[in-house]
Each structure stands twice: as C-alpha cells, then as structure tokens.
Amino acid sequence: MKMERILPFAKNLLDKAIRPGDVVVDATVGNGHDTAFLAELVGETGKVYGFDVQEEAIAATGKRLAEHHLLERVTLFHEGHEQLAAKIPTHDHGKITGAIFNLGYLPGSDKMIVTRPETTIAAIEQLLEMMAPEGIIVLVIYHGHDQGAVERDSLLRYCQQVDQKTAHVLQYQFINQQNNPPFIIAIEKR
Numbered sequence: 001m002k003m004e005r006i007l008p009f010a011k012n013l014l015d016k017a018i019r020p021g022d023v024v025v026d027a028t029v030g031n032g033h034d035t036a037f038l039a040e041l042v043g044e045t046g047k048v049y050g051f052d053v054q055e056e057a058i059a060a061t062g063k064r065l066a067e068h069h070l071l072e073r074v075t076l077f078h079e080g081h082e083q084l085a086a087k088i089p090t091h092d093h094g095k096i097t098g099a100i101f102n103l104g105y106l107p108g109s110d111k112m113i114v115t116r117p118e119t120t121i122a123a124i125e126q127l128l129e130m131m132a133p134e135g136i137i138v139l140v141i142y143h144g145h146d147q148g149a150v151e152r153d154s155l156l157r158y159c160q161q162v163d164q165k166t167a168h169v170l171q172y173q174f175i176n177q178q179n180n181p182p183f184i185i186a187i188e189k190r
C-alpha cells in the first residue's frame with residue numbers, strides 16, 4: 001500500500017514537529033515504545049515528560065529507556081495526564097513542540113484501566129496553553145472496545161469545535177476497514 005498507515009503517519013507528524021533539544025510529552029507511556037521514540041527525537045539536550053496511571057507501565061517504560069540509554073532525558077510521572085500543567089516545571093511551559101496520546105488500554109494488562117474522555121480533554125486543553133506555536137498533539141484513537149467508542153465520540157465532538165484561530169485539527173482514518181482500526185486526530189497549535 002502506498003498510502004501511509006496509521007502509526008507511521010503519527011510518527012511522521014511528530015518527526016516534523018520535533019527538533020533536537022525540544023521539550024515533548026508522552027501522555028500515555030504504557031510500555032514505553034513512544035517514549036523511546038520521542039527520546040530519540042529530542043536527543044541528548046532535549047526533554048520528554050511521560051505520564052501513566054499504572055505503576056506497571058512506569059516500570060516497563062523505565063526499563064525500556066534504561067536498556068536504550070535514554071533514561072536521562074526523560075522524566076516519568078506516575079500520574080494521570082490531567083496533571084500535566086501541575087507536574088511539568090513552569091520553565092518548560094511554552095516550549096513543548098510535540099505530544100502523543102496513545103489511547104485505550106495497555107495491551108496484556110487490565111482492560112478496565114482505560115483512558116477517559118474527560119481527562120484526555122482536560123490534558124489537551126492544558127497542552128494547548130502550554131505548547132509552542134506549531135506544536136503538534138497526536139491522538140491515536142482505539143475505538144474497538146466499549147469505552148473506546150465513547151471516548152471517540154467525545155473527542156470528535158470536542159475537536160470539531162476547537163476554534164480554527166487556535167489550532168488546525170486533522171482527522172486521518174481509513175474508512176472502509178473492518179474491526180474498527182485505530183485512527184488519528186492531530187492538533188497543531190497556531
């Protein structure tokens with residue numbers, strides 16, 4: 001297939017937005033795959049702030065980062081991403097150029113612990129205040145599970161009403177595939 005698949009598309013958006021030395025956010029670290037990707041993008045002089053509500057996820061991410069010698073450029077918070085503005089030091093507010101939310105539940109873990117639209121939206125609103133102009137938030141939306149469909153609908157409603165003077169909002173989705181594959185909403189601050 002020549003058209004870009006969902007996860008490579010998400011990574012390419014972040015790659016475009018983020019430069020070495022930047023400050024970025026992984027709002028749902030899970031097993032740390034995206035955290036490691038972001039840590040590579042920001043390089044030795046950059047900073048990644050990572051959030052997750054599960055101790056298990058923070059531990060797995062820490063381990064992955066240590067194995068790849070990336071731990072020093074990452075600060076992990078065992079907190080919900082709705083605490084973003086409170087937890088990220090104020091000297092980094094205004095500097096964030098990229099953020100990713102990989103929504104839903106952690107594969108292989110408790111499927112009852114899922115991201116929720118109220119807290120996801122609270123975090124997006126905080127990020128829109130705290131990002132640098134042209135900073136990009138990427139939401140990867142998994143809507144094949146019950147709560148996922150609820151979160152999808154809330155996020156679409158919220159994102160469609162973001163003032164176009166505040167941000168450009170994109171939806172990238174294959175619309176004829178079975179089994180509700182994930183899709184992307186990307187928000188670029190103006």
Ligand code: SAM
Nearest residue numbers: 028029030031032033034052053080081102106
């Ligand atoms: N990107 C991750 C990876 O590379 O492995 C996968 C993330 S997984 C789909 C979603 C994660 O969001 C879970 O680890 C879950 O614990 C976490 N989560 C749920 N609610 C959260 C919240 N309010 N704040 C931060 N993380 C949350």
